[in-house]
Amino acid sequence: MKAINLISLLNAQTDVGDLSFKKYVSSFGINPHIRMNELADLQSLVDTLRDYTPFTYIFNNFFVGFMINQIGKEFDLLRIGTNSVINIELKRKSTDEKITKQLIQNEYYLKFLDVELYHFTYVSSTEKLYMLIDSERIEEVEFHVLIDRLREQRLLEIDNLHHLFDPINYLVSPFESPEAFLKDEYFLTAQQSTFKREMLEMIPADIPLFVSIEGGPGTGKTLLLYDIAKNYIRKSHGVKIFHCGKLNAGQEKLKKDYGWSIESISYNGKTPFTTNQDWGIYDVIIFDEAQRLDKQQLIAFLDQILAIPIMCIFSFDRQQYLTSEELDNNIPGYIEERLHPKRYELKNIIRCSKEIQAFITNLFDLVKQSTNQKYMNISTQYFSSYDSAGSYLHYLHEEGWKVLDLIPSNTPPDSPGENSFYEIIGQDYEEVAVIIDESFFYNDQNKLSYRETEKRLKYHKTKVLFQNVTRARRKLHLVIINNPEVLEKVLNILA
Numbered sequence: 001m002k003a004i005n006l007i008s009l010l011n012a013q014t015d016v017g018d019l020s021f022k023k024y025v026s027s028f029g030i031n032p033h034i035r036m037n038e039l040a041d042l043q044s045l046v047d048t049l050r051d052y053t054p055f056t057y058i059f060n061n062f063f064v065g066f067m068i069n070q071i072g073k074e075f076d077l078l079r080i081g082t083n084s085v086i087n088i089e090l091k092r093k094s095t096d097e098k099i100t101k102q103l104i105q106n107e108y109y110l111k112f113l114d115v116e117l118y119h120f121t122y123v124s125s126t127e128k129l130y131m132l133i134d135s136e137r138i139e140e141v142e143f144h145v146l147i148d149r150l151r152e153q154r155l156l157e158i159d160n161l162h163h164l165f166d167p168i169n170y171l172v173s174p175f176e177s178p179e180a181f182l183k184d185e186y187f188l189t190a191q192q193s194t195f196k197r198e199m200l201e202m203i204p205a206d207i208p209l210f211v212s213i214e215g216g217p218g219t220g221k222t223l224l225l226y227d228i229a230k231n232y233i234r235k236s237h238g239v240k241i242f243h244c245g246k247l248n249a250g251q252e253k254l255k256k257d258y259g260w261s262i263e264s265i266s267y268n269g270k271t272p273f274t275t276n277q278d279w280g281i282y283d284v285i286i287f288d289e290a291q292r293l294d295k296q297q298l299i300a301f302l303d304q305i306l307a308i309p310i311m312c313i314f315s316f317d318r319q320q321y322l323t324s325e326e327l328d329n330n331i332p333g334y335i336e337e338r339l340h341p342k343r344y345e346l347k348n349i350i351r352c353s354k355e356i357q358a359f360i361t362n363l364f365d366l367v368k369q370s371t372n373q374k375y376m377n378i379s380t381q382y383f384s385s386y387d388s389a390g391s392y393l394h395y396l397h398e399e400g401w402k403v404l405d406l407i408p409s410n411t412p413p414d415s416p417g418e419n420s421f422y423e424i425i426g427q428d429y430e431e432v433a434v435i436i437d438e439s440f441f442y443n444d445q446n447k448l449s450y451r452e453t454e455k456r457l458k459y460h461k462t463k464v465l466f467q468n469v470t471r472a473r474r475k476l477h478l479v480i481i482n483n484p485e486v487l488e489k490v491l492n493i494l495a
């Protein structure tokens with residue numbers, strides 16, 4: 001996105017035809033379908049400011065309608081300087097409460113720029129200007145306050161504003177940062193917020209209510225799920241969370257330090273549903289990573305709660321299975337067929353960068369190539385055997401990389417690689433290193449597959465690898481062992 005002079009924008013809207021105007025604003029990265037009422041509000045602001053000052057240079061270098069990639073957060077007007085950032089929101093009508101909420105949210109999204117921040121809202125129907133004070137309240141201010149801030153600003157030339165805003169800066173994991181999560185130091189995407197608003201109004205009165213949240217890796221299922229749980233807890237509703245995997249450190253902290261009721265469902269044949277429990281003490285029961293439920297566990301649970309006015313939320317990724325048993329169980333299909341839940345699907349990937357998304361897609365399917373994608377944060381190293389790779393894996397571990405291995409039987413006793421399976425479910429890491437061994441190959445359809453032994457493997461290695469690589473947020477490193485064929489394909493992708 002490029003900066004534009006506000007007078008130029010308004011003059012073009014007045015003087016040129018609709019098609020030419022759309023082409024003009026598109027050349028700056030502005031939405032060509034910008035609404036006429038937004039332009040009218042902008043015209044009102046510019047006219048009012050010109051009544052107060054002869055200095056038209058204050059209208060230079062504005063970013064109009066900038067939206068952070070993957071997050072969906074939009075700013076009406078941004079002006080970036082080396083000493084300050086000025087944000088102006090345009091409203092036809094509004095309330096003090098709505099203005100305050102939006103400007104505080106904007107402060108959160110801009111504070112990482114580490115300069116003075118000035119947030120204003122202009123209400124065109126009243127021609128009044130409001131400013132955020134002390135990051136917590138608004139005051140009506142005179143227009144010279146905004147004009148002075150614009151005149152004092154030392155402008156920063158920016159070729160593409162998107163390069164300044166990394167979506168990953170705004171993602172908070174309830175597991176990695178439970179304190180920040182509990183203090184609400186994060187924001188949901190527009191889609192997550194819509195789903196949350198609907199679900200928080202769903203506590204049943206007479207019969208059980210079933211809801212499903214579906215989405216692929218990195219779509220924000222876990223954050224949405226735990227945000228909903230937190231809001232129900234704050235409303236004094238009884239909430240129980242069943243995690244279909246091993247509890248991680250963040251879940252243990254929520255459980256022990258903050259009193260959350262979180263339980264891991266085991267895979268050794270035992271189940272918390274073998275005996276009748278007093279489910280009536282809960283208003284909401286949540287199953288995270290529900291695709292990994294044992295079907296008999298689920299049936300036993302449903303037999304106990306079908307007559308209780310309780311809300312059950314199932315969160316799952318129908319493509320994210322690790323074992324043949326999970327695939328055969330088809331829990332998402334069973335839930336839909338038996339319970340007919342209210343269904344919500346998260347589609348936008350927000351956890352990892354578009355670069356990593358594109359690489360993962362191409363790695364598993366060579367046909368799906370992103371032609372113009374540059375892979376600056378993807379790397380690889382090759383070794384002939386696990387033994388020869390051992391010291392290098394230790395080096396990565398010591399350098400802070402999360403080293404994720406494949407199948408337990410392949411892992412040397414002193415390897416730093418972690419066997420993923422149920423230990424890393426729902427978690428993500430800044431830098432991830434994964435192992436690709438000689439069992440992988442590309443089939444006739446150019447899709448990544450693996451060679452099965454005479455005895456069918458319990459774990460689907462391509463699914464394990466997929467889970468491993470989708471844990472990466474910023475950087476992904478492939479350690480390829482005794483597999484020149486896959487190395488060649490990976491190098492072609494990275495070329």
